[in-house]
Amino acid sequence: MTRDNESWIGSLRDSGAGREEALSDLRGILLHGLRRPFCNRAGVDESFLEDVAQQSLLRILEKLSEFEGRSQFVTWATSIAIRVAMTDLRHRRWRDVSLDAIGSVTAEQAVDPDGDPAQNAQRQSVVDAMYRVIETGLTARQRTALLAEVKGMAQCEIARQLGITQNALYKLTHDARKRLKRGLEAAGYEAGDVQALFEM
């Protein structure tokens, strides 16, 4: 059965057989859609996908009133299912890694052994300026959160260990990045200069 947005919302808000049929259809669509993109990932088997589909259906029903109809309902539902799946996988990967290992950072050499000496000196200057701002311009929490993210730690796990929500974590690291940006600009390094120096 092909449904449009209105039909999905109507059926899922309904009670009884109509709702059950819609949930079953949606579950099937989510399972089918997620199978190939996720099939080669470590820790993913049919049981995992079934769990994801089930958790996603609950999340979708909770958030139903937030669907604004700006996309197809299935697209919206699928994006939620992907978030559920990836959060689970990331949590599994990072749950035993402690933030305690993230502390202060030391300035590494930024030079390229085969590079131009003048350019190497400039690069080192930028890096040294960045490390100064990291050490003196950020709070300990900002430093830990930002560096953990740069090192690839999952945001859900950083937030959990800091005892904050992921939204609060984003604000923490966003504020940290803005301070770093202002700090580099105050040291005389504009965005364009840094990009060119590091060929980003």
Added chain:
Amino acid sequence: MALSRQEMKSLLRLIDVTHEYEINCEECLAKVNEFAECHVQGKVVSEGLQTVEQHLALCGECREEYQLLLETLTELDDTSNHS
């Protein structure tokens, strides 16, 4: 602890693309479905979705999920075309 050269470049790139106002991951999730459909349909991204584009440039996790969404939409589209 030291950042590797690659991590240092990643941090500098993040700082470079930092904006005064940014949406967070939850706000991105609310709009990424519309953004993905624009991409798939080859439409121009509206001003209202530019914040999604900015966020995806910054957030590796949301960027990864966006790629998965595009793959999934292609998979679902292929199925409906062949059914």
